[in-house]
Amino acid sequence: MRNLSKDDNYVFVAENNLGEVIGFADGGKRETNTVENSGDLTSIYVLEQYQGLGIGRQLLRILFLQFEKLSINRVFVEVLEGNKSRYFYEAFGAEWIQTEKVKIAGSELNLLVYEWKGIGSVLNHT
Known part of the structure; x- marks a missing residue:
């Protein structure tokens, strides 16, 4: 929840036809920014019954369009090794760059760090 309340973080939500929130994505400028023009995809979450319908892809796209507006061209995401969402990131071109112990x-546990070295490929893929 700390990430969702940060002033310089962007949060996008997906709703169903009843106006209920069924997913969200958030991200912003990379906190530990040692890489120029970089950002973090902090999280993407879609309720299980709505997974596989392209909602995660749409959330990823809108977040990366925001990154483009902010001139962010490299995006990082961290995920625990056992979390299957890492395959979603890999499918959209994120490359594993390192593993940290947490x-x-x-x-x-192993925390996997992934990077998109350019956001254009994600925008073209979504």
Whole structure:
């Protein structure tokens, strides 16, 4: 929730026909910015019963269009190794660049860091 409330973060939501939120995507300027013109895709989430309908793709597109407006041309996303959403990122051209160890609830887990080196390919693919 911390990411959703940041002032310089952008949040986009998807709704069903009843106006209920069924998914969201958020991101913004990279906090640990050592790479010029870079941003973070902080999260994409779509309720399970709505997955596979192209909603995640639409959310990814609108977020990357916002990145384009901000002159962000490199985007990073971090995902736990066991999270199947990493395959979604890979399908849209994100490249694994490193693995970091993180401790969550006393367990050491692998955090995979992915990067899109250009946002044009994502916009053309979505």
